[in-house]
Amino acid sequence: MRKNEFLNEIRGALRGYPRNEVENSIEFYSEMIEDRVENGMSEEQAVASLGNIDMIIKNIKLDMPLKSVIRETAKERKEERIRENKQMSAGTIILLILGAPLWIPLLIVAMSLFLVFFILLWVFDIVLFVVGIALAASLAGGVIGGVMSFIAGNPGTGIAWIGAGIAALGLAIFLFIAGVGMAKANLGILGSMARGTKRRMLGA
């Protein structure tokens, strides 16, 4: 296969995906081929050495945003069905309608479970931050209380006030660190869920 054929095939397979992402990958593979040609390969050899084109396309898709993968895969499946004339039969449609009292509640349950999972994932993290902010804010209270105690002529109480404020700030810093760590872990979980979904949709 020639370089242009190869790139056009990739471009064609990725129609509908975010344009700049597609062009980025085209540029990358185009540069790869040109560098190989410069190194003494023929254009055909260079293209062949990149490996199976379907694998390449699949790999590019795996890196696209989850939303576009779902949209485009659904579109492809639909076109496939139309092409192969595999429209839903009347029986299937009747079954779907009759089954609605069953599958609609099931669908709602599944969606709610997912929502609950999402909320649980973040709720603890949010609590960490909120408590952290409250504790950090109490530093101001400690300082004000301390200054007022000094003015009132109670330096001992004043130092205690300020000390309590600083201790609260220290605790707040710990909570922030924990919160950031947890947010990262959550994003990791969501990221691998998205990757798993894409993998399954693309059959990779």
Added chain:
Amino acid sequence: MDVQLKRGMLDICVLASLLQGDSYGYMIIKDLSPHVEISESTLYPILRRLEEMRAVETYSMEHNGRLRKYYAITPLGQRRIRVFLDEWKSMMDIYAYIEGEMKVR
């Protein structure tokens, strides 16, 4: 090898290949291929990801009448290599312990 583990490992390999100087796609593959198995279709997502997390920076330079994209490691990327080495240091200590226990048995 575990997929997740291999992904992380390749990320670091690509970063390491930039330590001696900026490089471009084909050169990275050539530099890495004696050490790890890496193809274009695996390198591309890795470079993209590294760029997204600002572990590398890119710039284009003209070469033989066309543009070539160069990759440069950032301080953040260098820190990721150090973290990787530290993590593996403790992994290797555990490995040595397990291996030692096996020998005693």
